[in-house]
Amino acid sequence: MKYLTFGTLIAVFEEIFGRALFWVMVVAAVVVTVAYLYVLIRDRAMSMRKFLWAQVSMSFGAMAAVLFVQLMTHSHFRDIGGPIDVIVLLGVAAMGAVGAAILV
Structure with missing residues (x-):
């Protein structure tokens, strides 16, 4: 691995966690972040x-x-x-x- 690229990182994480678990974790992180932003905007404080x-x-x-x-x-x-x-x-x-x- 001569260069560290985004594709290389994804391949390494898929190898560590397995393809399905890795993408489930990515989707969960996105959903939680969007929910946090929604609550922050809704409460305005x-x-x-x-x-x-x-x-x-x-x-x-x-x-x-x-x-x-x-x-x-x-x-x-x-x-x-x-x-x-x-x-x-x-x-x-x-x-x-x-x-x-x-x-x-």
Whole structure:
């Protein structure tokens, strides 16, 4: 893999998660994002109570995302080999936290 392209990333994610699961996750992410934007436009303001619950849910979303990726890749935490693995896991955790906050 000499160049990192969008097509290469899609192929890698389809290989990791399976074609069906990957596209179901993409569709779910789009649906949740559109629903969030709808609620934000409908309410015309952010509720601080909802914002607090979203922040509380972020840690659970981060843990769930990391565990989900570990389960899908059939790897363990003992397989972490270097700094790039830690960076990838932190990125997965960050995306899981943001996803949980948007979902809540």
